[in-house]
Amino acid sequence: MLSKFENDVVIVLAGEAGQGIQSIEGILSLLLKRSGYNYFSTSEFMSRVRGGVNSTEIRISSQEVNGFRNRIDILIPLSDKSVDHLKSRLTDQTLVIGEKDKTTYKKSIEVPFSDIAKEIGNKIFSNTVAAGFICGLLNVELQLCKDFIAEYFASKKQDIIDKNIIAISKGHKIGKDLEQIKITIDKSKKIQKHLLLTGAEAVSLGALAGGCNFVCAYPMSPATSVLENMASYSKDNDIIVEQVEDEIGVINMTLGAWYAGARAMATTSGGGFALMSEGISLCAMIESPLVMHIAQRPGPATGLPTRTEQGDLNLVLYAGHGDFPRIILAPGTLEEAFYQSRNAFNMSAKYQMPVFILTDQFFVDSKYNIENFDLDNFEIEESIVKTNPDYQRFAFTKDGLSPRGIPNHGKGLVCVDSDEHDESGHITEDFDIRVKMVDKRKHKLKLVEKDITPPKLIGKENYKTLVICWGSTFNTLKEALEELENEDISLLHFSWIYPLHKDTFDYLNKADKTIIVENNSSGQMAQLIRSTTGFAIDEEILKYNGLPFSVEELKQKITNLINKEKK
Amino acid sequence: MLSKFENDVVIVLAGEAGQGIQSIEGILSLLLKRSGYNYFSTSEFMSRVRGGVNSTEIRISSQEVNGFRNRIDILIPLSDKSVDHLKSRLTDQTLVIGEKDKTTYKKSIEVPFSDIAKEIGNKIFSNTVAAGFICGLLNVELQLCKDFIAEYFASKKQDIIDKNIIAISKGHKIGKDLEQIKITIDKSKKIQKHLLLTGAEAVSLGALAGGCNFVCAYPMSPATSVLENMASYSKDNDIIVEQVEDEIGVINMTLGAWYAGARAMATTSGGGFALMSEGISLCAMIESPLVMHIAQRPGPATGLPTRTEQGDLNLVLYAGHGDFPRIILAPGTLEEAFYQSRNAFNMSAKYQMPVFILTDQFFVDSKYNIENFDLDNFEIEESIVKTNPDYQRFAFTKDGLSPRGIPNHGKGLVCVDSDEHDESGHITEDFDIRVKMVDKRKHKLKLVEKDITPPKLIGKENYKTLVICWGSTFNTLKEALEELENEDISLLHFSWIYPLHKDTFDYLNKADKTIIVENNSSGQMAQLIRSTTGFAIDEEILKYNGLPFSVEELKQKITNLINKEKK
Amino acid sequence: MNNKFDIKNNSDIAWCPGCGNFLIRKEIMSVLEELKLSPQELVLVSGIGQAAKMPQYVNSNFFNGLHGRGLPPATAIKAANPQLTVLAFGGDGDMYGEGGNHLLHTSRRNPDITLFVHDNMIYGLTKGQASPTTNFGFETPVQNFGVFERPLNPIALAISLEITFVARVFCGHPEQTQEIMKKAINHKGFALVDIFQPCVSFNKINTHKWFEENTYYLKEDYDPTDRDKAFKKAYETMPFPLGVIYKNDGRKTFEENLHIYQKNDTPLVKRSTNLSNIKNEINKKI
Amino acid sequence: MNNKFDIKNNSDIAWCPGCGNFLIRKEIMSVLEELKLSPQELVLVSGIGQAAKMPQYVNSNFFNGLHGRGLPPATAIKAANPQLTVLAFGGDGDMYGEGGNHLLHTSRRNPDITLFVHDNMIYGLTKGQASPTTNFGFETPVQNFGVFERPLNPIALAISLEITFVARVFCGHPEQTQEIMKKAINHKGFALVDIFQPCVSFNKINTHKWFEENTYYLKEDYDPTDRDKAFKKAYETMPFPLGVIYKNDGRKTFEENLHIYQKNDTPLVKRSTNLSNIKNEINKKI
Ligand SMILES: Cc1ncc(C[n+]2csc(CCOP(=O)(O)OP(=O)(O)O)c2C)c(N)n1
Ligand SMILES: Cc1ncc(C[n+]2csc(CCOP(=O)(O)OP(=O)(O)O)c2C)c(N)n1
Ligand code: SF4
Ligand code: SF4
């Protein structure tokens, strides 16, 4: 029987940690993108280094659709437990392809990856065989594959390179010759020039482009990849990257770096960020800039350390003692991640307040192709002033912002203090100055208002139902709504979370029905909207088992809610 | 000219840190209360050990009025800068009494405390002279004074005791003989049997009565006094009191103590609590009980470390990553502080979630007389079960609570884990168990609902204007409203902050106008009310200069708001 | 293995095949059995990391807390109930990095607990960043120019803090390791055992072979109570000395010092509150 | 005093009359003047406490951060701009208690900064609780049965960490103290000066007189580069040795080790971003 896949195919690789799913995906992603396919991948994995079952979804499609699909078209199981692990996602159409003992599913095709590899000389080539096989299925030019493999393994010995080329070729042939499968997906030359990025890379490159030159962090999944990316950029760029002893050291070092004149960023996850709460409060008091990337994972406590959730919004909104302003961004796309991270530095330097970039495991570990970035019309703003002898770091000014000096740049002195202070930065207990300083800090939030990115409306302006989401759920939800083809439903996505855009209430109030989609258990964004606007969103679609929403699931849940209404 | 004070007199002692204001107040408070006066005192001080200007207000009144008064009737300045420091509180009626060089205010009476002391033998007796003077003014029986001094200085040498007795007697005589002042205030025998407590003592005694037997803390103003009180109780009670290396150690030790079967409490202020955020999240995950006292002071960061504010509600509401339940209490009176702290232990043990007792500097450092506590009808609930061999710490049960065992009490094993876990407490990545565990934790908040103390309504049920407050502002606001004598205004005080009582919306919605009074700059309670009920409170009276509200100021501000409406 | 500390589903252990942690687990289970402890009276406490998963895989009570935060709960548990045997487990990142401050101050308290640090000179669970004990020059995706911070010397540190029992073992030597584990648990006071442990996935330098080749045992006549000599030993590297390097008996433990146990050794958790004492305390305020 | 580091309103200083901190302030100002530093190129960094108020009272740049958290910003400031002279000040609670972990790891980095710990063996600002260095038996309102935790020995700790310059002084001896402060600031690498400082308000045991009577100076011929001897000295008490106890020259500093300063010593904060490098980095993703 022939399995046909048109315009969109979902291939899932599954196997134990350490079996090489990541390397197959690494090869495939570049090969498929470079041959002109729209590529999307996302991974889910267990909190272990070896064993267990992990899986990576790869979507190749004619359109740029970057949502997470529950449906699996082709499953390539590398371990025994793979099929069982994914059974809820297998359909009657699903094809399981792989080694004999792993292909006991009803629709299976045996391809002896390991045996072929062993023939070439070593079992380890089986991953390259598998990659070749998928390339063959998708009709990727063989020469492209071979050239790529030579490049990919360039640092290895010639023998290894040669054998990998054989491996990819053998896999390719099997895939190409396989008659049971026919995949028809458009390619485009345009895509070949695209960037292929993960969420973590988009955040990191954005930071780089924003002038980030000092990175502090303590390793923590899923935020470590941003640390590692920044470290890799430090080879060719002037960046100090320091792994600190703990997260408290991280935040305090980051603030020291900004004080001296660097543009510093920290990256962490919820638990690490919780430890920084006191430091965030210091940031506010000394009116320091600060850019902080927080990749969420399911809590509380250690929770599910390698999985995804949007459960730390409240923490990021309110971390730190006392009242003070902050900015919270939550990109929905790679483009947003890049531009927001880039702009975060200017913005933080200008308003002298923390800017948080809130992502999650699903976002940082997802990868797809996008157009190259526009680097024109952007400048790293020189926000530092040369100081005069009478310089006062916390001067009261007309525009409400105190010009920021740094040590030894001018004739003045730069004094900052965690106690309440006077304009010069020295401790004060003067009640009137206290009030003026609180007001000054608070007022900056007003100044920010004009910079707020409005929420993005997808769909018609005169919607009946408005579905609301924030951060990483955007692509999946957008695709779900597109597939529902219901003209009455529009989507409102917030990539700028706090302070909330002034039009928020109007958007919500216009709808007959509002539904919020959040990857957490309490609807934290809905609470923020309510506490700010008073608007109570009608329905919540919440998910908190550690996995991202899928297109299918959202279609279903939204349909149910719409139908419920009709009854 | 004769100065008359009827039913209420406000005496303020002011001087440098270290000059002995506290010891004068210490003597006076007991003497006045024991002689049957209603006593209230509150202190404001600078963040320094010596020097500066601090002041203590002492109110003696016929009624139990425990609000902070701005007005000063009699000022006793111990240092040169005292009068200037308090000038905004001096009126035409104010009498300044003290040594020559300090009594240059228009209405002044010279009393040479130091000279008298020197005559007795040493300047240090001047504080006792001053105390005696005030007792004389108030007609406290001389013998009572003498006996008390003998008791108070009992641990000193006889010579010192004798000289202090001379000092109090001399001061007493001057006060008694002073013809320019006439104070008429009712005394009552009932008051003699009252307790005289500070807020910190009420919290501490409550904890003791609740069965607290393990206290961890790192010193931090204004929370240290609770630590010191608990340490003092440990002489005669079975309590382990440990000062820990940092606040992170504090929270983790506290959780360890509960795990082993102790009833543990920690005490801190906002900055220290911020450091505990990650630990709070652990508390939630392992479903540990936890009682935490947080005495607020103005932030952000070090802020004004010895002053008062209600600025940490948001932090306490949202500290910790991930979603989980908690209980937040904020006593308005000493009685509430005692009973809430006492009940916190049973409640926390029962629901296995953190209970926060939120006070502030004003509250913990204020002192007044109250009736003795009712210790009947209360039991320390034995919430610990003896375990069976198949015991599971996180068992799913009908009532939603997993019986809590402790190590080596029964045949079972008690396993707790900061990762998501199965019923037995072992790591799991099972998606369904994850969801059930989140739901189980969340559900406990529902169970709590029946225990919530409703907000307290003072005034008529059919109010037009409702003034809302929480925590420490109660007494002052109550007094202000009583003095306004406006039948249309009622007061609603929340001592149970979270979860909010279900009637909250109805209370608010009934009013034509709502006014919230908060000792912070952003109206954090108003935000909580809005995010929970959707109700937007009309007006906010906020104060954030580091000082508590005074009765006069609240009367004024509320009157302004009422009049504004009328226009 | 037929050991009462073994767990039912011991095939489900999340460590990598070949990981040194398996050896440590086997060793500790043998020792526990040998010491005739019961799972009920034993509490294993840990933070987060590969090492810190140990309690999950031993049949006993456990408190598997936060990264770096094993020692404070361990101290409290022992104080609240001194009848329990309390063992803490952690990684080099866990105990010497994130949790460094607790190590300093636990040493001052000297609770009668034993700390086992699985020192694999790497962050295992987070996939191979440098830890405080990672060797100079070691390259990782974060330390991409090689580690240049001086590695922490946990033995010297521990001696300087006068931790009352300081030992180092290599988990590849079960017999000697078990011997020292036993001594450590039997030691009255705070004991630190730094366990050289190969991480086969992320540490390709400090391998089983490397540890084998770069360690030796202290001689029988070595006197661990001599602090000066112990310091000298602490700085010996390549080969590193194994054995009990420092020992300081006779210091009172935290629990012994606590006021509540001065005259009465009933564990705190078995005492009940005395209402009349409470009333007295309240009535002092009249 | 006519010193350019003096502040205008130097009568407003919030320490208690007679506090040792006044001496330290005078001493450090003299040294700064003598070293011909300018206030502009100097950054004083501190945490919170009485000691940590020092920067407020010296005419210079300062970063007066959070309790216990002086060292991380100090390290970052020096790294971002090595042309600055960075001095950190803190109390015994601040640096050895709350901030203990940063001390451990700053020592591993060895930044070219100097840390002055005002060791008054008490929590001054919070009114007299025990600090990590409070003597055994000392009673306070919290330690009401007397301190029973072993006091931290900061000198032994520092040597064990191989902090490259470890000294102890008594602020009551201005001449010697200034001499050592100067050496510490001039030392390339991380330097710790533990300053015995009387707290006249809360420490009635370790008074000026007590320090006077219980200290002595290391002899001229004492060799601070000998670690073994230094350890011995570190454990001497009653009298405590004063002077440079341990010294370890020649180790590279944190800044020197940073990749960005390998070929170019322009401070990071004076460099501008290279757009074409950034583009290259982005285009690697095509
Ligand atoms: C507060 C916090 N920060 C970071 C992490 C992430 N994390 C988990 S384990 C670990 C380090 C593991 O290294 P180690 O302690 O040496 O243990 P190993 O896995 O090597 O046994 C880190 C950084 C965390 N769980 N919590
Ligand atoms: C996170 C935090 N915890 C506690 C405090 C309260 N606090 C301020 S200073 C201090 C200790 C002071 O002792 P030390 O560091 O020895 O300095 P000293 O005042 O003795 O010079 C403490 C505990 C704080 N400011 N921040
Ligand atoms: S990563 Fe290393 S330490 Fe962790 S289980 Fe694998 S081999 Fe062991
Ligand atoms: S409390 Fe002690 S350390 Fe603080 S200023 Fe006073 S004397 Fe100095």
Ligand SMILES: [Mg+2]
């Ligand atoms: Mg490790």
Ligand SMILES: [Mg+2]
């Ligand atoms: Mg001190």
